[in-house]
């Protein structure tokens with residue numbers, strides 16, 4: 001048995017990052033369904049998870065911060081990064097390029113760091129093909145198409161033309177819902193957040209992620225001297 005059993009136990013109970021391999025929590029949804037809102041709530045609530053900051057060629061929205069929400073790059077910079085193999089995956093969405101930088105995430109996962117990915121279904125498929133064992137896929141649905149339109153309009157960040165393009169694409173994005181492990185309807189935001197937290201807590205406890213348990217379990221199985 002490890003000498004410091006109590007600290008080992010409490011570390012496991014809290015899903016402590018040092019005891020296990022990190023996981024990749026993917027949140028996808030049609031634009032406006034609420035994945036950015038849920039990601040931000042999770043990042044505020046949970047010190048063990050970080051945002052994987054994507055590169056994009058789209059313009060920043062009011063309130064978005066370069067390096068926090070996205071790395072905003074030119075098309076030339078993006079193409080060079082893609083050619084140099086700096087992305088884990090990348091895709092064209094709404095006529096712009098979006099990509100997940102490789103370096104930070106790969107090292108982080110090994111060190112037990114969890115990451116949130118706010119990426120579309122194309123990126124989700126690519127990440128799943130490459131890193132299946134680390135990926136947890138959640139798809140958020142709006143309670144109705146009318147509510148989706150209200151949210152896109154109410155967000156106040158996009159022109160009528162861009163909102164129309166996003167609504168146009170919503171149905172085809174929703175058609176990929178069955179490529180996800182979990183599907184959550186984002187009607188009431190607190191109820192949706194509670195479900196996402198529940199999924200994360202359970203996924204952290206999967207045996208395959210609990211690399212720190214191996215030594216602990218071996219200790220439990222050692223012959224007990226007192227029993228002879």
Ligand SMILES: Nc1nc2c(ncn2[C@@H]2O[C@H](COP(=O)(O)OP(=O)(O)O)[C@@H](O)[C@H]2O)c(=O)[nH]1
Nearest residue numbers: 031032054090091093098099100118119120123
């Ligand atoms: N494949 C891929 N998709 C991304 C990445 N970053 C963002 N996206 C997706 O691109 C789409 C547009 O994102 P954005 O312009 O922020 O609009 P939003 O969906 O309304 O927040 C969304 O479906 C995002 O999930 C990425 O690195 N890779």
Ligand SMILES: Nc1ncnc2c1ncn2[C@@H]1O[C@H](COP(=O)(O)OP(=O)(O)O)[C@@H](O)[C@H]1O
Nearest residue numbers: 031032033034035036037151155186187188189
């Ligand atoms: N459950 C909800 N109820 C009402 N409004 C919501 C809910 N979830 C998100 N919103 C709002 O809808 C808009 C779009 O949400 P956002 O998180 O930006 O979506 P996405 O990142 O999927 O495009 C934002 O103004 C956000 O505050």
